[in-house]
Amino acid sequence: MLRADDLVFAHPGQTSPYHFSLSAEAGEVTAISGASGSGKSTLLDLLAGFLSPSAGTLLLDGTDIAALPPEKRPVSLLLQADNLFDHLTAADNVALGLPKGIDKGTGKEKVRAALAEVGLGEFADKPASTLSGGQKQRVALARTLLRDRPVLLLDEPFSALDDETRRTTRDLVAELTRRHGWHTVLVSHHADDIAALAQRHYRLSDGRLIAA
Numbered sequence: 001m002l003r004a005d006d007l008v009f010a011h012p013g014q015t016s017p018y019h020f021s022l023s024a025e026a027g028e029v030t031a032i033s034g035a036s037g038s039g040k041s042t043l044l045d046l047l048a049g050f051l052s053p054s055a056g057t058l059l060l061d062g063t064d065i066a067a068l069p070p071e072k073r074p075v076s077l078l079l080q081a082d083n084l085f086d087h088l089t090a091a092d093n094v095a096l097g098l099p100k101g102i103d104k105g106t107g108k109e110k111v112r113a114a115l116a117e118v119g120l121g122e123f124a125d126k127p128a129s130t131l132s133g134g135q136k137q138r139v140a141l142a143r144t145l146l147r148d149r150p151v152l153l154l155d156e157p158f159s160a161l162d163d164e165t166r167r168t169t170r171d172l173v174a175e176l177t178r179r180h181g182w183h184t185v186l187v188s189h190h191a192d193d194i195a196a197l198a199q200r201h202y203r204l205s206d207g208r209l210i211a212a
């Protein structure tokens with residue numbers, strides 16, 4: 001379980017700090033909604049380690065991860081768009097998720113398997129710039145598979161997608177979350193995404209997360 005206990009944070013000039021507490025189970029999607037400017041990205045930045053809380057704990061399966069820098073956290077982040085390097089192929093983008101020093105043959109096989117798992121086996125050699133928005137999100141998810149970090153943070157990941165692609169990408173996130181036991185935290189404005197995906201839902205209001 002991922003558990004934030006009263007993570008306290010204030011941006012410069014902010015008079016009343018955020019107090020974030022939440023629990024996210026393995027294999028489940030935990031949704032965060034809230035008005036524009038309520039602090040959803042701030043929460044993700046704290047979970048990812050881009051911001052540091054002034055107090056509070058962040059535990060993953062009982063281990064405090066709050067002091068770890070972003071690159072050492074067991075956390076992947078997927079944004080609305082721009083997750084890929086456009087000039088690299090799909091396979092090369094996925095390969096960025098491989099551990100350093102991995103044997104070349106093994107690495108190639110892992111990349112192939114990850115692309116196959118997200119349904120893009122045929123697209124390995126295509127430059128990312130030629131892929132659709134949905135395909136790009138799948139490639140980013142394949143890279144996440146290789147990193148296999150147990151916490152997946154999603155910041156409006158379906159916003160740039162058309163309705164049909166949105167549904168299939170959503171289904172893929174649900175399936176990967178279950179299969180790999182990820183603690184997936186989804187920030188979304190969309191009630192239908194939350195209804196379709198989330199086992200748990202918090203609303204961010206007045207600087208606090210309220211179970212919805």
Ligand SMILES: Nc1ncnc2c1ncn2[C@@H]1O[C@H](COP(=O)(O)OP(=O)(O)OP(=O)(O)O)[C@@H](O)[C@H]1O
Pocket residue numbers: 011012034035036037038039040041042043
């Ligand atoms: N670096 C910063 N310095 C000062 N204030 C900031 C900074 N970053 C964000 N804020 C403020 O903190 C508040 C929360 O911002 P945040 O981006 O977390 O909201 P959000 O809920 O993600 O909004 P949106 O849905 O519009 O993306 C806003 O009032 C914003 O102006």
